[in-house]
């Protein structure tokens with residue numbers, strides 16, 4: 115195993131993916147930022163030097179952080195941010211996982227421009243559990259706004275201006291016609307596409323004209339090979355897929371387009387394209403376009419997500435634990451927050467949107483990170499009272515407030531609530547999408563652990579009928595899963611890593627609205643170590659950011 119070192123210089127730089135120059139915070143001057151390549155078992159060391167005008171943390175999305183929870187990089191959960199003109203070195207081992215993940219800023223909306231690929235290959239001399247590809251190609255999907263990312267933090271979230279493939283908007287937007295992602299391929303060769311949805315707020319369909327792909331991993335967990343002509347990734351999800359150049363020579367477009375099930379909401383229906391060019395293509399060849407699914411094609415989205423199964427017996431596969439210690443039912447959805455007096459709010463019924471889990475709208479701590487508060491026993495930072503609740507039923511066709519619980523659901527309480535878990539306990543969570551205010555898929559992401567997705571469905575979860583239908587044999591493991599609109603998922607994981615771990619919606623806007631909570635896993639065979647001595651301190655208001663033009 116090796117020590118892999120990187121330096122991330124974060125500075126405000128001018129970029130111009132569309133027609134207008136925009137100042138953005140970027141790592142080493144590029145959008146997306148640098149790709150990190152490691153092997154399973156390596157130690158990754160990244161020195162983050164913050165010369166931007168923003169407070170920054172960097173999160174290693176999907177990395178287990180075994181015994182290194184101080185390195186999870188979540189603003190005000192595991193650390194105070196790295197302030198301008200400061201630096202912090204992240205250092206952790208990467209064990210027990212391989213595939214494609216991503217790193218991204220975990221402060222406000224800065225993930226919009228601070229993200230990149232984190233590629234974990236098998237230890238040396240260990241093969242992939244699929245034929246060795248001729249080449250590997252990272253494909254990072256981003257979302258672009260012609261505005262200061264620091265100002266994106268408003269409700270409702272402003273519509274984006276473009277999607278990007280590896281930082282490029284391509285030929286479907288003006289001013290970027292020549293800046294399109296192009297992949298040259300050799301006839302008959304197979305490529306491993308390492309696909310990352312780093313978009314802030316959009317699920318994305320991905321398709322390549324006339325080509326099928328074979329999915330071999332999802333969220334850096336190997337899958338049974340799954341052949342498809344289309345895929346969908348929620349924000350935060352990653353897919354490893356094999357693409358064989360098996361078509362006649364020519365030009366073939368690839369494209370990404372958004373998916374949303376939210377009704378009556380304006381949505382940027384932009385399609386962003388890239389191009390696959392066969393090596394011996396002649397100049398005059400015509401190009402083929404993929405036909406993208408509709409914006410609200412729930413069935414295509416659901417089919418892809420729910421059909422993929424784990425590679426049983428493959429590297430790092432472990433059977434599903436049968437005994438459950440802790441059962442939780444968590445509702446996810448929107449409610450409202452009364453519009454401050456004297457202002458006008460553009461949200462539903464003239465109120466502000468408020469997101470919640472079990473009627474709690476998550477508030478980040480403000481003076482001390484949650485994990486430090488836990489470790490040092492500092493009171494008043496959070497409350498260990500994340501509510502338990504029995505399975506509830508919703509009328510998805512006609513939500514009318516009738517009961518007290520309906521009212522609660524409509525106006526969630528703002529709190530920093532955590533749920534404490536015993537070390538090594540097996541936790542099962544039914545996440546029920548309430549579909550109140552708007553029916554929308556919520557990509558729920560768990561820090562520090564992968565979870566088995568034992569079942570998906572639409573409508574109300576039925577604890578008797580559905581519990582008998584769960585897949586305990588070969589369910590795929592994820593770190594992020596889309597909870598179907600007006601539907602449910604059942605997750606199971608083993609809480610074997612002490613520390614504070616967030617569970618939140620990976621639509622960045624939804625996290626800002628409060629769709630989040632945190633677990634605190636208690637000490638057991640392993641304990642939460644003392645924080646590194648140079649862990650950033652909160653000496654300035656962590657909620658403040660400066661405009662990059664300042």
Ligand code: C2O
Pocket residue numbers: 173175188218220350559561616618620
């Ligand atoms: Cu990828 Cu808490 O995030």
